[in-house]
Amino acid sequence: MALSYGTLDFIEGAVISAVILLNIVLGFVQDFRAEKTMKSLLSLAAPSSHVLRNGKIESIKAENLVVGDIVKLTTGIIVPADLRLVESANLEVDEALLTGESVPAAKDATTILSGEDIPIGDRVNMVYSATTVTRGRASGIVAATGMQTEVGKIAAHLKDSGDTTTGSNWFTSFFKKVGRGFKSVLGLVGTPMQVKLSKFAILLFGLAVLLAIIVFSANEWRLHNEVVLYGICVAVAVIPESLIAVMTITIAVGVKAMALGNVVIRRMAALEAIGGVTNICSDKTGTLTQGKMVAHKVWIPHVGMLSVQGATHILDPADGQLAMDDEPFDRLDLASQPKCQAFKPLLDAVALCNFAQVFRAKNTIDEKVSTPGDWTAIGDPTEIALQVLAMRFSRGKETLLNQGHLSAVVEHQFDSSLKRMSMAYKHETKGEVIVFAKGASEAILPILNISDKERNEIEPVLEKLASEGLRVLCIATKSVSEKQEHALSDRAFMESGLKLEGLVGLYDPPRTETLDAVKKCHGAGIMVHMLTGDHLSTATAIAQKVGILDISTQTSQSVMRAQDFDALTDEQIDSLPNLPVVLARCSPSTKVRMVDALKRRGAFSVMTGDGVNDAPALKRADVGIAMGINGTDVAKDAADMVLTDDNFASIVRAVEEGRRLFDNIQKFLMHLLISNISQVILLLIALAFKDNTGNSVFPLSPLEILWVNMVTSSFLALGLGMEEAQADIMVRPPRDLRVGVFTWELICDKMLYGTFAGVLCLVSFIVVVFGAGNGNLGEDCNEAFNETCNVVFRARATVFAVLSFLLLVTAWEVKHFSRSLFNLDPVRFPGRLSIFKALTYNRFLLWAVVAGFVITFPVIYIPVINTVVFKHQGIGWEWGVVFGSLVCYIALVEAWKSIKRRFGIWSGKGQTFSIDPRGSTTV
Numbered sequence: 001m002a003l004s005y006g007t008l009d010f011i012e013g014a015v016i017s018a019v020i021l022l023n024i025v026l027g028f029v030q031d032f033r034a035e036k037t038m039k040s041l042l043s044l045a046a047p048s049s050h051v052l053r054n055g056k057i058e059s060i061k062a063e064n065l066v067v068g069d070i071v072k073l074t075t076g077i078i079v080p081a082d083l084r085l086v087e088s089a090n091l092e093v094d095e096a097l098l099t100g101e102s103v104p105a106a107k108d109a110t111t112i113l114s115g116e117d118i119p120i121g122d123r124v125n126m127v128y129s130a131t132t133v134t135r136g137r138a139s140g141i142v143a144a145t146g147m148q149t150e151v152g153k154i155a156a157h158l159k160d161s162g163d164t165t166t167g168s169n170w171f172t173s174f175f176k177k178v179g180r181g182f183k184s185v186l187g188l189v190g191t192p193m194q195v196k197l198s199k200f201a202i203l204l205f206g207l208a209v210l211l212a213i214i215v216f217s218a219n220e221w222r223l224h225n226e227v228v229l230y231g232i233c234v235a236v237a238v239i240p241e242s243l244i245a246v247m248t249i250t251i252a253v254g255v256k257a258m259a260l261g262n263v264v265i266r267r268m269a270a271l272e273a274i275g276g277v278t279n280i281c282s283d284k285t286g287t288l289t290q291g292k293m294v295a296h297k298v299w300i301p302h303v304g305m306l307s308v309q310g311a312t313h314i315l316d317p318a319d320g321q322l323a324m325d326d327e328p329f330d331r332l333d334l335a336s337q338p339k340c341q342a343f344k345p346l347l348d349a350v351a352l353c354n355f356a357q358v359f360r361a362k363n364t365i366d367e368k369v370s371t372p373g374d375w376t377a378i379g380d381p382t383e384i385a386l387q388v389l390a391m392r393f394s395r396g397k398e399t400l401l402n403q404g405h406l407s408a409v410v411e412h413q414f415d416s417s418l419k420r421m422s423m424a425y426k427h428e429t430k431g432e433v434i435v436f437a438k439g440a441s442e443a444i445l446p447i448l449n450i451s452d453k454e455r456n457e458i459e460p461v462l463e464k465l466a467s468e469g470l471r472v473l474c475i476a477t478k479s480v481s482e483k484q485e486h487a488l489s490d491r492a493f494m495e496s497g498l499k500l501e502g503l504v505g506l507y508d509p510p511r512t513e514t515l516d517a518v519k520k521c522h523g524a525g526i527m528v529h530m531l532t533g534d535h536l537s538t539a540t541a542i543a544q545k546v547g548i549l550d551i552s553t554q555t556s557q558s559v560m561r562a563q564d565f566d567a568l569t570d571e572q573i574d575s576l577p578n579l580p581v582v583l584a585r586c587s588p589s590t591k592v593r594m595v596d597a598l599k600r601r602g603a604f605s606v607m608t609g610d611g612v613n614d615a616p617a618l619k620r621a622d623v624g625i626a627m628g629i630n631g632t633d634v635a636k637d638a639a640d641m642v643l644t645d646d647n648f649a650s651i652v653r654a655v656e657e658g659r660r661l662f663d664n665i666q667k668f669l670m671h672l673l674i675s676n677i678s679q680v681i682l683l684l685i686a687l688a689f690k691d692n693t694g695n696s697v698f699p700l701s702p703l704e705i706l707w708v709n710m711v712t713s714s715f716l717a718l719g720l721g722m723e724e725a726q727a728d729i730m731v732r733p734p735r736d737l738r739v740g741v742f743t744w745e746l747i748c749d750k751m752l753y754g755t756f757a758g759v760l761c762l763v764s765f766i767v768v769v770f771g772a773g774n775g776n777l778g779e780d781c782n783e784a785f786n787e788t789c790n791v792v793f794r795a796r797a798t799v800f801a802v803l804s805f806l807l808l809v810t811a812w813e814v815k816h817f818s819r820s821l822f823n824l825d826p827v828r829f830p831g832r833l834s835i836f837k838a839l840t841y842n843r844f845l846l847w848a849v850v851a852g853f854v855i856t857f858p859v860i861y862i863p864v865i866n867t868v869v870f871k872h873q874g875i876g877w878e879w880g881v882v883f884g885s886l887v888c889y890i891a892l893v894e895a896w897k898s899i900k901r902r903f904g905i906w907s908g909k910g911q912t913f914s915i916d917p918r919g920s921t922t923v
């Protein structure tokens with residue numbers, strides 16, 4: 001500090017510089033570490049690809065691919081490297097990134113290109129890194145990775161041209177860079193809340209300058225060192241030094257906690273939004289349910305109903321008992337029972353029109369001995385269940401294909417808007433081509449070649465199965481002559497004039513956690529909607545099981561078919577009293593309409609998705625969440641968060657974490673602001689205390705101010721950022737995301753508490769100086785100690801202790817904005833001594849408070865340090881004043897909190913918690 005001179009001033013200057021420097025360095029280090037954690041967490045969400053290595057499919061991150069690897073591609077995947085296709089089926093790739101072509105390009109592995117300068121868009125046997133597969137499947141050999149890929153080359157090119165900008169270009173880019181650097185120093189980049197807080201910090205900076213000017217004016221601009229230093233210290237009191245650092249750290253800790261709870265954040269802004277959502281729109285399969293389907297019922301027209309009971313190992317074809325129309329049934333009998341021959345076409349269809357693989361992995365102990373291991377499966381749960389069904393009768397796909405006379409010729413993939421798929425196989429000896437199709441009833445019934453009478457027979461069976469919560473698939477076949485094979489590439493032709501072979505009812509049990517998670521949402525004022533591709537009755541049955549639908553309050557509009565919803569105009573949707581809770585047979589476009597409808601109602605929504613077509617809805621939603629296991633890369637890329645376990649309960653935990661994070665940001669903000677306001681009040685009013693020479697006598701010395709702001713406060717704020725969730729975090733309505741952190745409650749409380757604290761400090765100063773010390777303000781007591789400064793130095797130590805202690809208890813008081821400090825958390829910590837448990841729970845905060853308390857004594861009592869550096873001295877009876885102020889402060893804060901509770905103001909609403917001896921609480 002250039003302002004300080006002489007030995008004593010040198011010490012003071014050195015200490016001030018050290019404290020400021022330490023704060024800056026700590027802030028930077030923490031900030032840096034937080035950034036690093038965040039980066040490493042983000043990379044968790046990076047896509048991985050399925051690669052064939054050592055005869056096994058392995059999941060490998062794109063950066064670990066090497067030239068020569070064989071990569072499997074399916075719909076929705078972002079191509080991880082440049083690949084030469086070896087095999088493909090109906091492959092279409094969106095190459096807009098490379099070619100600018102907006103229509104997906106068809107690709108084909110079998111095409112051989114000759115010629116050298118073929119443009120990228122025409123290289124149909126290659127796919128390129130970073131493009132997306134919009135349809136079909138394929139596998140390909142890695143031809144180039146990283147910077148060698150076509151996108152890599154473009155990226156390199158862009159980078160080069162960036163460096164070689166010249167002249168005026170260089171000038172503007174320089175300014176842009178400086179501008180960006182400046183913005184990031186000021187914290188004007190980041191999430192909306194970060195930007196808001198940074199702007200707020202800048203505002204306080206302006207205020208600080210203004211206050212410094214006031215201080216100088218009060219001293220009539222006689223600017224000797226001490227006045228300047230005091231001005232600076234008042235400014236330091238106002239500027240929230242630790243705000244940005246604490247904010248970053250708190251967010252990083254939150255992101256980490258969410259990752260542990262299986263939610264990976266991809267866009268930071270979502271972290272703030274998730275805590276305030278009012279509606280969650282969730283997929284059903286795999287999210288609310290386990291996504292582990294079992295074929296429960298099989299119905300064959302004119303034959304009867306086969307049921308599978310008690311299958312616990314759903315992948316094991318030998319598990320469970322079979323019954324035919326309630327008569328036990330032996331699977332081996334299929335061949336011997338003539339009636340059961342009727343099952344064959346259906347079983348063949350489900351086995352062959354299917355991409356799932358169900359197999360028994362080998363446990364290889366050493367190279368010679370291998371024992372059969374656990375059943376495993378790869379593929380879509382629906383298809384896995386169907387494959388297992390066929391395998392129960394030893395008619396799995398592998399077995400059938402190994403017989404040698406069937407070969408796949410045409411396939412039309414499953415499409416979630418069409419809701420059906422079909423595959424054709426050529427029978428080598430019979431010279432015919434058999435078409436197998438399967439899909440939702442609405443998708444198959446219209447393409448069947450049956451009479452109305454037969455249709456009427458099917459309907460009730462369908463309805464019955466669906467109302468049991470089963471997903472019903474219709475299985476149909478037809479055979480055409482070899483001559484017609486080429487015509488099958490026309491999907492409409494292939495999927496027409498089919499014969500119904502039967503219905504299969506698949507059961508997908510709800511996840512055990514779902515019911516509680518849904519209840520929690522309802523308690524927290526969050527509506528849960530189920531948007532499913534399933535049939536209305538299936539969806540309704542499951543929705544009732546998981547508590548999304550309450551039979552007693554259900555209205556005709558709570559359950560809707562997407563078709564009916566889509567038929568409504570926006571105005572009609574807006575005039576519905578409530579949006580539907582269950583949307584059945586939902587297509588991706590319905591999801592978008594739902595998100596928009598919610599937006600128009602002022603709601604903040606979570607939307608989940610997994611498919612390629614879900615991307616628009618995920619982008620539109622306030623928080624788009626993609627499935628980590630079953631989601632496509634495209635969906636993950638569009639999402640704000642990725643669920644690594646696809647579990648609905650994890651979304652609810654993320655909401656809870658989001659709320660906690662927001663609460664904590666409010667808490668440390670509250671603490672910082674209370675500390676600021678109290679100091680401003682104290683320091684400005686105290687300018688009126690003038691000594692004999694007409695100079696203002698400072699109630700706190702510059703170093704005391706720095707100490708309180710940079711040592712005591714910072715750690716408390718950091719501790720508050722790490723607070724545990726409040727007991728009522730999920731029993732109160734969502735906060736309004738439009739308001740943000742600066743709620744009226746926060747503004748009002750900080751004003752009030754800040755005033756209490758400031759006035760109590762002032763009163764303590766007055767009591768010591770004018771009560772006991774006869775108003776003796778001495779001479780030159782701002783500069784250094786002399787005999788006349790006895791009273792002032794004692795008063796300063798008193799004010800210092802009062803301010804420190806008040807800030808320490810404030811840290812505990814703001815643990816909850818309306819609950820009493822003495823009854824913070826009766827749910828987690830019941831009983832009389834609950835306060836101790838509640839206060840020791842957050843270890844960091846506890847130690848911050850204890851350390852803040854203990855360190856006050858050496859600061860006041862260590863000789864030389866106290867008089868020379870801090871400009872105060874040891875006190876005695878004044879401790880009574882300190883204690884009195886503390887009691888007064890707690891009483892005032894508690895009184896205001898109890899007013900909030902009594903009159904239900906802000907967070908006080910519904911806070912008539914009382915401790916119940918049985919441990920339960922009324923909220």
Ligand SMILES: Nc1ncnc2c1ncn2[C@@H]1O[C@H](COP(=O)(O)OP(=O)(O)OP(=O)(O)O)[C@@H](O)[C@H]1O
Nearest residue numbers: 283284285382414416419421438439440532533534
């Ligand atoms: N592999 C498949 N082959 C044929 N039809 C299928 C297949 N998978 C699903 N279906 C049918 O399409 C309907 C919708 O499936 P879709 O995949 O769109 O829903 P989902 O995403 O699995 O379910 P949710 O939306 O509840 O998560 C299913 O109810 C089923 O009748």
Ligand SMILES: [K+]
Nearest residue numbers: 237239240709
């Ligand atoms: K401050």
